[in-house]
Amino acid sequence: MFHIVSKLLSFLLMPLGILMILTFSMIICKNRTKAQLIGFLTLLLTYLFSAPFASNALVKYWETPQKNIHTLANYDVGILLTGGLMNESTQYPNNLNLSNSADRLWQTLYLYKEGKIKNILISGGYVSLIKNMKKTEIHYAKEFLIKNGVPSEQIFSDTKARNTNENAINSSKILNEKFKDGSYLLITSSFHMKRAMACFKKRGNNVSSFSSDFISPFRTIQIIDFIPSSDALLDTSKIFKEIFGLMIYKIMGYA
Structure with missing residues (x-):
């Protein structure tokens, strides 16, 4: 049961899950102003989740440093x-x-x-x-x-x-x-x-x-890092999974 529930929660808290929830909320929202705000938030998060500069910053923060x-x-x-x-x-x-x-x-x-x-x-x-x-x-x-x-x-x-x-x-x-x-x-x-x-x-x-298996590149930010990328979205999703996974493990007393 824990395995199934954790998988469901994991999906809902992933970038794709968050974006799907926001998109659905925008569709069913009857207030035009609120729907536009939700739509703007969806676009903004989609960009941040998939922009290499943002994804790399998150990955570098989370990854355990390499050792010689x-x-x-x-x-x-x-x-x-x-x-x-x-x-x-x-x-x-x-x-x-x-x-x-x-x-x-x-x-x-x-x-x-x-x-x-x-x-x-x-x-x-x-x-x-x-x-x-x-x-x-x-x-x-x-x-x-x-x-x-x-x-x-x-x-x-x-x-x-x-x-x-x-x-x-x-x-x-x-x-x-x-x-x-x-x-x-x-x-x-x-x-x-x-x-x-x-x-x-x-x-x-x-x-x-x-x-x-290091994800983040060992280099400075380049212009291309501001262009959305499916690879960056995948990297962001990996880190989200680990962050929320650790939170759930601490709640369950596993970590």
């Missing part, structure tokens, strides 16, 4: 959160096709190769079956790591987590059982790190962060 891997301390376990790592909807998923959040997977592999993490815990096994596939993203991610030189005995899996809260709960059990009093490095997308860290710390884990 070469000055990073060493950790016993790197905790990799799944979600968009592998593209399983292709004709040949066993080709290990990477997806939009695959930088998490690559950074985890790089951290291991550089000796920054000794073991890898992959958390997040809930994936809908496509074309009667028996494997989940977590299995493909593990296979990717093994094929790139990580010994299978140094890879641990939580295959039951369906959300960030369950990532923290299930991972905590594995860490306390196999790596009690160890040092942990949490690896996820930069825009997702605040919520993930809050959940893990709520469970009493002393974790450090290592962000990946």
Whole structure:
């Protein structure tokens, strides 16, 4: 039930949901002056949601800063959160096709190769079956790591987590059982790190962060950043989802 309600609330609080609500309000409003004001507000928000300069400012505010891997301390376990790592909807998923959040997977592999993490815990096994596939993203991610030189005995899996809260709960059990009093490095997308860290710390884990999948460009504002873009709207939506997601998690006591 929580999963369904959170998805509904998430949509209503997203830029698209907000714009749809305003548009519907404008249509049913019988007062011409109020309808015009709602229409103006809708246009203004549409521009701000989709303008790169505004979107980038929001993303930079929310993203957890990048760290230099070469000055990073060493950790016993790197905790990799799944979600968009592998593209399983292709004709040949066993080709290990990477997806939009695959930088998490690559950074985890790089951290291991550089000796920054000794073991890898992959958390997040809930994936809908496509074309009667028996494997989940977590299995493909593990296979990717093994094929790139990580010994299978140094890879641990939580295959039951369906959300960030369950990532923290299930991972905590594995860490306390196999790596009690160890040092942990949490690896996820930069825009997702605040919520993930809050959940893990709520469970009493002393974790450090290592962000990946950075959205905001490391450059100054350009003229083109004032022209609306569908990519900017997508980035704004990602941050809105995380901001309200963290708010809901705090209300529910998950973070």
